[in-house]
Structure formats: C-alpha cells, structure tokens
Amino acid sequence: MVIFLRLAAVWLALVAGQAMAADAPEQFDTPALAARYDALNDVLRCPKCENQAIGDSHSMIAADMRASVARLLREGRSDEAIRHYMVERFGDYVLYDPRLTLRTWLLWGGPLLVLAIGLAIMVGVVRARTRSRDTVSALAPEEQARLDDLLGDPLRTTNHSTDRRDPS
C-alpha cells in the first residue's frame, strides 16, 4: 500500500511537471493570425523529435520554434517567409512538405521515374511477344499448303468434293 501511494505520488509529480512544462498558449490580435499560427505549427516538423510537428511536441526546441513563429507572425511575415526562416536554420528536414530542389527531386520524381521504367519494360515485353508470334506463324508457302490440307480447309473441300457440275 505504501509502495502504491509512493508510485501514485511520483506519477502525479510527473503529470504536474508536464503540465507546467507546456508553455502558455500564444495570444493573437486576430483569429486569422491564430489560425495561421496553428497551421504553421502543424506543417513544421520538430528537428529533435523525429516525427512530431512542433505543435505536438514538448521538446525545448519545439517551444522555441513556436515562439519564433508567433513573433514572426506578429511582425507581419508571410507563411512562406516563416517556413523559409526555419529552413535557413534547420534545413529541409523541418518541412513536412519538402520543396522541390536539386536534393529533393528524386523524392518527387522517383514515383514518376519508376512508372516510366515500368511502362518501358511493359512495352518491351509486349513488342517481343508480338514479334515472336509473327515468326512462329510464318511458314513457307508449301508448308502452309500442307498444313491447310491436313486441317481440311473448308474452302478447298467445297471446291474438290461438292462442286461436280460440268462446265457449260
């Protein structure tokens, strides 16, 4: 029981500590500014915490970044300028939606590239198949005649067996 109470006390201390660690929410003059703040917090990735937006993270750097976003918004900077400000410092990593640059072209172009390779292979296979079918069916004329004979060409059968009229 004593142990249980102690554990509960530790847990409460931890929870309280976390609650205090979360900084006071930013106040903005207009709801539009607050909405842009929330949106930016969702698209900027915390550099410390691998896969959390800065709006979701309790880490020190995420709090600093949120404070910077708020300050820059109040200074009247555009969303693009704020994203650029963060990329200048923390690299493309901070953008969940990375820009198209020399370094990221493969990220954007990769799927198209793979699709193009796939289509090229498909076209190649189809062409090769068509060609091989053509060569198989290309028999010499006498071979073709013999084949027709063996298969009993209905046209020839008509000529030979049913048309017995004498020429007039």
Place this chain on the structure above:
Amino acid sequence: MQRRWLLFIPLVLFIALGVFLWKGLDLNPFARDSALIDQGMPEFSLTALDDPTVNVDRSALLGHVTLVNVWGSWCPTCKDEMPQLLALHHKGVRIMGVDYKDTRVKARDFLNQFGNPFDVSVFDPDGTLGFDLGVYGAPESFIVDARGVIRYHHTGYIRPEDIQDTILPEIKKWSSS
C-alpha cells in the same frame, strides 16, 4: 529463351531494395547536414560569460579559424566532451564557447570543475544564437573560417578519435585557404 536472364531482374531489384533499407536501419536520424554550411556565421549580440558588461558579436570570429562549441552545464555529454576540447585548446585551436540556455553561476561552476577550453565565451541564456545556428541540443560544434563563414558542422559529441580524424584536419584545411 536466350533472354531468360531477364527473369532475374525482379530478384536483383528486390535485393537492391533490401540492402538499401537494411542500411537505413543503421543511419543516425540526427546526423543531418547543417543548413548553415558555407553560410556566414549569424549576426549576434550577446554578453561575455564572465562579464555581463562586455558585449560579444560576430566580429570576435573574424581573422582566425575558430571552433564554435555550443554547450551547457545542464548537458551531461558536454562534461564528457570537455577533455577533447581541452586537448584541442592545448594544440592551439581557437575555441569559442556558446553557453546555451544556462545560468552564469552554473556555467562558471562547470568550467571550474571540468576546465575552461574557451578563448572566447559567450552567454546565450535564451538560446537565440543557438536557434540561429540551427542547434536543437548540445553539444554541437561548428568550424568557422577567418572570414566568418561556417565551413564544417560536427553533430553532437566530439569523441577522442574525432580530434585527429576530423576536427584537426578540418581546422588545417580552412586555415590554409
């Protein structure tokens, strides 16, 4: 039939993808290139760690190749890094310490206890210079050339072997240019 080897292409692709992903498992997600390589050291105006009345700015870096080390007395790894910084200091490397998110008293105690390898010490209590350097933890080190351009970024802790393997060669490289 002579094209039978083409049937192995999917297997080869699969193995290549497997190797690629396997390698990825070992990558350190924090070992990313700094966005500031080949950029000028950010402007800053802070005070000296040992004297709040003395101002330090970017000009403190001009004229010498400097190792800029971001540290804090709150950072356990920084303690382990101090012997390496002292060794570099004794080899004549100019080091600027950026005391990141710290208090002067704790920082002074730390340097008294573990030694002071810094030729210049800047006090950055709010982490503003750290932020402009793209720092999100300590320690972090940058090599800044004599014109104040950031030339090299060392992610995290400088290990004893890094002194000879990377730090000294990089310092030499940028001193001669």
